[in-house]
Amino acid sequence: MNFLPADQRELFLPLIDGIHDNPPWGAFLRNLVARTYARRAFLVIVLANAPADQAPTVLQVTAPRAASEPPLDMTRLDNLRLHPHGRMRPERVYSLDEMLDYDRPEQLANQRAALEEMGIRYGRWIRITAPGAADAWLVLAREREDFSASAVSTMNMIAPHLAAALRTFCALVAQRLQTALAEDALARIGVGQIAFDAAGHVMAADREAERLLTFSAGAGGTTGRKLQLLPETGRQLEAQCAALCTAQKGTTAALLLDERRDLWVLLRKADLALDGPHAAPAVIGTLRLDRYENMAAAIRTIAAVHGLSAREAALAHAITLGEPIAEAGRRLGLTTETARNYSKRIYAKTGTSGQAELVRMLLNGLAPFC
Structure with missing residues (x-):
């Protein structure tokens, strides 16, 4: 198929530029709806390793004539038990009939009735994958007549490009996670x-x-x-x-x-x-900045890492804040003599020879990140 300048301007370039949008690919979906005369389109993205309770990302776009209609109920659509999305062959365009359950007449009737209520009398599905990173499903829907051969051809044409865009998007998601990890650790x-x-x-x-x-x-x-x-x-x-x-x-x-x-x-x-x-x-x-960690979490961390009791860990933490042993002991309900005995046990358990070495060890450990 020959690519026209309009294809590049309306579909391919928005796929590239749209990777950086939040949410992504809005212009691409709007242009695709206009090009195929669809009433609405939605793109569902499920990222690998996402928690089970994390909802997938759903991007919905409607044609101007349907702008006043409410968004599709994705939970209801999912409950229709159409052809399992995970079994769809990647980058192949599926018609609505291929998604319905013809083996069970009652289920088929329920599916058709629900889809008609949602304004989906005709549809096309494409599954896009980024192996090991994400699965995505692009759906175009119409209400009055089926998609033309030209519209289906357009969907076939953009499928591999959308797959490449999804892979790039997933790489950016991974980079953003790495950046967020580093920034969070430094900010703490x-x-x-x-x-x-x-x-x-x-x-x-x-x-x-x-x-x-x-x-x-x-x-x-x-x-x-x-x-x-x-x-x-x-x-x-x-x-x-x-x-x-x-x-x-x-x-x-x-x-x-x-x-x-x-x-x-x-x-x-x-x-x-x-x-x-x-x-x-x-x-x-x-x-x-002069920033201190979560005190309770830091004390628990010090106790876990160095095998200290809760009181010993609290005293060790106080020492790292520059608090004198006797004063910290009184705050913790210890006599001066008991606090000094605790400090000796702390040095022994941590393998340090005094306050300076203890402070250096704990400040270079995990507690400051709590």
Whole structure:
């Protein structure tokens, strides 16, 4: 089949661009509805490893003539027990008749009646898969007459492209999960990070940095943004980024960004290992907030990891916060002598020789992430 310029403009390019939309592929579905003269379309996406109680993602689009109609009841549609979606051959277009249960007349009658109530007298189904990552089902429905051969041909044409888009979408979902994991861990200990180019422009900022700082918009969206700082601070940032570009690996510089908040950034020459085509940042800026973990969870974690009793773990945690042993003991209902005996047991169980080593061990452990 020859692809027309309209195919590229209305279907293929929206498939690519729509990967980044939230929800994805709205323009593609609207254009597909218009191209096939469908009354409505819906795309159901089920991601692998999703919890059993997590509802699938359902994207619904209607033609302008059906804009006032309520969305389809997907639970009711699922309960009709049409041809099992998991048994459909990927990228093959199925007609409505192929989805019905002709082996059981009573069930068939129920299916037809329910579909007619939902305005689905004619339909086409396609199953799309991203092996090991997701399954998706695209459905187009009409009410008055069946789809033309041209409409079915269009669905056949876009099926492999939609499958490729789904695979790319799943890869982005995995990347977003990795990013969320890293950002959540850093946010729990009060760390935010920013990537700068040699001129001090912001190439990327994580969620914590975005929350803490104010940015001026660049001409290219996020690319070219700058931190909104006092003029002299902005000049210092630009100068230090330029200097770090030519500095030795491991070189750092500290800069006070906001005196009122006592907010500092540690700038270091970037040494990130990035695969594939990329624009490498010149400098990484790290922010650090005075943030404490969930105390109860931290104490339970310390007890579990180091085999301490609840009281011992509570005292060990207090020591990491800089609280004197005697004072922490009184707060925990211990005499000074008992608190000192507890501390000796803590050192023995953790294999540390004193407060400094204990604090270093616990602050480098799991408790700060609670």
